[in-house]
Amino acid sequence: SQKIEQNSEALNIQEGKTATLTCNYTNYSPAYLQWYRQDPGRGPVFLLLIRENEKEKRKERLKVTFDTTLKQSLFHITASQPADSATYLCAPLAHGNLIFGKGTKLSVKP
Amino acid sequence: KAGVTQTPRYLIKTRGQQVTLSCSPISGHRSVSWYQQTPGQGLQFLFEYFSETQRNKGNFPGRFSGRQFSNSRSEMNVSTLELGDSALYLCASSLGGQRGTGELFFGEGSRLTVL
Numbered sequence: 001s002q003k004i005e006q007n008s009e010a011l012n013i014q015e016g017k018t019a020t021l022t023c024n025y026t027n028y029s030p031a032y033l034q035w036y037r038q039d040p041g042r043g044p045v046f047l048l049l050i051r052e053n054e055k056e057k058r059k060e061r062l063k064v065t066f067d068t069t070l071k072q073s074l075f076h077i078t079a080s081q082p083a084d085s086a087t088y089l090c091a092p093l094a095h096g097n098l099i100f101g102k103g104t105k106l107s108v109k110p
Numbered sequence: 111k112a113g114v115t116q117t118p119r120y121l122i123k124t125r126g127q128q129v130t131l132s133c134s135p136i137s138g139h140r141s142v143s144w145y146q147q148t149p150g151q152g153l154q155f156l157f158e159y160f161s162e163t164q165r166n167k168g169n170f171p172g173r174f175s176g177r178q179f180s181n182s183r184s185e186m187n188v189s190t191l192e193l194g195d196s197a198l199y200l201c202a203s204s205l206g207g208q209r210g211t212g213e214l215f216f217g218e219g220s221r222l223t224v225l
Contacts, residue, residue: 036214041218043202043216049213089152095166097155097166098208100155
């Protein structure tokens, strides 16, 4: 069965540093992968989508890479700020629907 | 443009009861997906409806069912509630559905507690 793993449940970094979150998937080849942000008590909010034929996608301070050989996506937040503290979810497409990872809770300390 | 609206936001039920949750998608969106979110399992896909037809279904027992109306509003029902059904139920709408590479717009969720 399809499996999605996000590198760690929690990641703590200092303000101004780059946060790197990892999403690994097994047993399938998604046509695309999405990243979402979720704040406590709220629904997830879409951030970025990257297709299998794209190596990298950027949006302001966010960058996503997609390595179909390694079956891995990396999500970077540069110049991180305390307001970036949230849970980040990756969601590859599998058999017609998005399968979400359990998320990585990012805490950015001032 | 109004976002995705889910009702009720909070509810408490007892084992054996049933519950119906409602979702109003963004105007113009024809796809509605439902997810269950728990601390242990994360977001788990329940089903997706597109133009009143169930297009995809996750690995949940038959106690979980849903439907979509002609105005794209959707309801999901859980019968014979179990303690393990306590969760945040999230609805998400999109223009072309999950196959169309469109982003999902989530509601705030309905938090169900089963006692």
